[in-house]
Amino acid sequence: xxxxxxxxxxxxxxxxxxxxxxxxxxxxxxxxxxxxxxxxxxxxxxxxxxxxxxxxxxxxxxxxxxxxxxxxxxxxxxxxxxxxxxxxxxxxxxxxxxxxxxxxxxxxxxxxxxxxxxxxxxxxxxxxxxxxxxxxxxxxxxxxxxxxxxxxxxxxxxxxxxxxxxxxxxxxxxxxxxxxxxxxxxxxxxxxxxxxxxxxxxxxxxxxxxxxxxxx
Ligand code: GS8
Numbered sequence: 001x002x003x004x005x006x007x008x009x010x011x012x013x014x015x016x017x018x019x020x021x022x023x024x025x026x027x028x029x030x031x032x033x034x035x036x037x038x039x040x041x042x043x044x045x046x047x048x049x050x051x052x053x054x055x056x057x058x059x060x061x062x063x064x065x066x067x068x069x070x071x072x073x074x075x076x077x078x079x080x081x082x083x084x085x086x087x088x089x090x091x092x093x094x095x096x097x098x099x100x101x102x103x104x105x106x107x108x109x110x111x112x113x114x115x116x117x118x119x120x121x122x123x124x125x126x127x128x129x130x131x132x133x134x135x136x137x138x139x140x141x142x143x144x145x146x147x148x149x150x151x152x153x154x155x156x157x158x159x160x161x162x163x164x165x166x167x168x169x170x171x172x173x174x175x176x177x178x179x180x181x182x183x184x185x186x187x188x189x190x191x192x193x194x195x196x197x198x199x200x201x202x203x204x205x206x207x208x209x210x211x212x213x214x215x216x
Contacts, residue, residue, distance in 0.1 A: 003028040004075075007046065008055030009036075010212045013117070013173035014068035015056040019212070020169050021072040023205035024086060025079035031212075069106060069170065076166055086166045094161060101159035101167035109171060112141045117177040139183055146190045153192035157199075168200055176201075176210070 004022070008015040010031050022029045034040045034055050042053040049057035050066035057064065058071040060078070065071045076086045088094035116138050119130040152159060159167045175197065178184060187194045200206060 003030045005030050005032050005059040006071075007032045007049060007057040007059075008034050008041075010209070011214055012055055013114070013177065014054075016173035016176070016209060016213070017068045017170055018056055018058060018071045018075065019209045020172055020206060021075040021086070021166065023208045024169065024203075025075060025081070025084055027075065027079050069102065072166055072170065086164065086169065088160070088163065088165060094163065094165075097160040098165040098167050101165075102170055104159075105167060105170045108145060110174060112138050112145060113174045113178055116142070116181065116183060117174055120181045120183075121177065135183070139186065142183075142186060143189075146186065146193055149193050149196075150190040153196045158196065164200075164203075168196070169206075172200060172206060172209075176213070 004027060006015060006018050006022070006029055008031075010016060010019055015031075019029070019031070034046055040046055041050075041055055046055070046057065047053050049059070049064050052066070054066065056068055056071065057066045058074075059065075060074070063074075065074060073087060076084075077089060080087070080089060086098075088098050116135050119135050123130050149159075156162055158164050179187075179197075187197060201210075
């Protein structure tokens with residue numbers, strides 16, 4: 001069977017999210033680069049896959065998808081096994097809690113962490129100066145968020161309960177980059193969050209993706 005295709009560079013966080021899911025369910029995949037510098041993401045081929053001209057896009061046979069969290073859910077639903085059920089499908093309460101914490105990641109965590117990563121790494125790469133005021137504001141919001149995460153993770157091993165799920169894994173891409181910034185030490189004040197992060201990083205699927213990423 002032809003491997004599924006993921007369009008976009010592996011190091012781009014929303015692409016990384018999809019790769020972690022594919023690794024978790026052991027599905028063979030091909031990463032097809034989309035050259036941002038050449039504007040390929042806004043070209044007709046990528047627009048046909050993702051009408052917003054963004055990455056990632058994804059192809060599984062006839063099915064073409066975009067939006068990394070939707071792609072991730074598709075992958076985990078289609079390729080789930082009895083051992084690897086990272087959406088907790090078939091368990092009404094557990095899957096509802098996975099949805100809750102997946103939404104927390106998308107709507108609370110991502111908007112706070114992504115500007116820090118963007119300002120710290122991408123802005124200088126593009127010749128600009130990081131907006132320190134924005135970083136500082138996001139760091140203040142980050143601490144408030146981590147208070148909530150610490151309370152949750154001091155009661156449960158993972159965000160949705162005592163089982164790992166997409167809700168946890170979805171935090172990996174931006175946190176991985178964040179951990180290479182000088183701001184990473186904020187995690188030291190949150191022992192349960194730190195233990196959770198170390199546990200996620202020790203997962204073989206996560207490590208296989210890490211090995212594909214350039215070192216920051
Ligand atoms: C966000 C995709 C996105 O912002 C998702 O897939 O989760 N909600 C979407 N992609 C960025 C690259 S960062 O990984 C992108 O393609 N930016 C170019 C643009 O917006 O023009």
